[in-house]
Amino acid sequence: MISIIPKPTDTPDDNSTKMVLDELNKMEVPFRVRYLESIDPFDTAIENETIWACGIRQNGQNFEVLNALALSNRVVNPPEGIVTCASKVATSARLVRAGIETPVTFFGEARALAHDFLDHWGQVIYKPVYGFDGNGIVLISEKEELDAIEPPFYLQEYIPSVRDFRVFVIEDEAVGAIMRQSNSLTHNIHQGGCGQAVSVDDEMADLAIQSAKAVGVDYGGVDLIERGSEYTVLEVNGTPNWHCMTAPIPRLLAEFLIECDF
Ligand SMILES: Nc1ncnc2c1ncn2[C@@H]1O[C@H](COP(=O)(O)OP(=O)(O)O)[C@@H](O)[C@H]1O
Ligand SMILES: [Mg+2]
Numbered sequence: 547m548i549s550i551i552p553k554p555t556d557t558p559d560d561n562s563t564k565m566v567l568d569e570l571n572k573m574e575v576p577f578r579v580r581y582l583e584s585i586d587p588f589d590t591a592i593e594n595e596t597i598w599a600c601g602i603r604q605n606g607q608n609f610e611v612l613n614a615l616a617l618s619n620r621v622v623n624p625p626e627g628i629v630t631c632a633s634k635v636a637t638s639a640r641l642v643r644a645g646i647e648t649p650v651t652f653f654g655e656a657r658a659l660a661h662d663f664l665d666h667w668g669q670v671i672y673k674p675v676y677g678f679d680g681n682g683i684v685l686i687s688e689k690e691e692l693d694a695i696e697p698p699f700y701l702q703e704y705i706p707s708v709r710d711f712r713v714f715v716i717e718d719e720a721v722g723a724i725m726r727q728s729n730s731l732t733h734n735i736h737q738g739g740c741g742q743a744v745s746v747d748d749e750m751a752d753l754a755i756q757s758a759k760a761v762g763v764d765y766g767g768v769d770l771i772e773r774g775s776e777y778t779v780l781e782v783n784g785t786p787n788w789h790c791m792t793a794p795i796p797r798l799l800a801e802f803l804i805e806c807d808f
Pocket of ligand 1: 677
């Protein structure tokens with residue numbers, strides 16, 4: 547049986563969960579909807595299900611229940627993958643160890659070391675460790691700006707750009723991509739970036755597939771930015787949306803869930 551955990555941030559106009567449920571309905575595949583808030587982690591009656599978390603709240607209750615469910619069910623994405631993606635540090639640590647091209651990154655508490663990193667690069671990007679949708683990301687050029695921030699510091703070399711890319715990976719395939727353009731620092735759709743579908747080139751596909759594997763997700767949205775003529779990986783989203791994609795992502799996700807459930 548397929549169970550679906552709806553994305554808490556769905557709205558009537560932007561409902562990722564419903565798009566996949568509609569596809570399951572079209573294929574006449576039965577499913578049920580479950581809410582993490584009302585699941586008892588010690589309820590052993592929930593077993594052998596394929597449980598798809600379209601989205602979760604980033605809180606302890608949701609993470610704990612999802613982890614407990616994974617003991618006797620196939621949870622998509624695996625909770626460890628979702629947790630890894632929620633943390634920029636955990637993600638970077640895995641990308642670096644997998645030898646995947648990613649911006650040079652500093653993480654630490656010591657202001658003196660953060661200052662050294664800024665001195666070295668001249669300008670750096672600060673990101674909240676558990677941030678998303680481009681929230682809280684700032685460009686820092688002066689030590690005073692760093693001093694206004696509470697540690698820990700997750701800092702990255704600044705790669706100037708007018709666009710970035712989101713590649714959607716399902717299993718071992720890059721099934722679609724968009725380019726996001728804006729005049730601001732962050733090109734996220736939620737920050738006003740304008741997305742348009744693009745074809746997936748080989749380098750993009752390769753990097754995205756490797757990145758999804760490195761962070762342990764079955765499917766994901768991999769954000770890439772160009773450094774010169776090459777792509778470098780910013781992050782992987784473990785509960786990604788597919789805004790502006792022309793690839794039939796809901797259909798592909800529904801098919802993937804059906805495959806998982808066999
Ligand atoms: N090191 C960087 N240099 C330049 N721009 C960056 C850098 N890191 C992120 N950005 C911009 O900020 C956006 C959001 O960054 P990302 O790491 O994907 O975090 P979020 O989880 O908030 O989406 C990117 O899509 C890109 O436009
Ligand atoms: Mg992003």
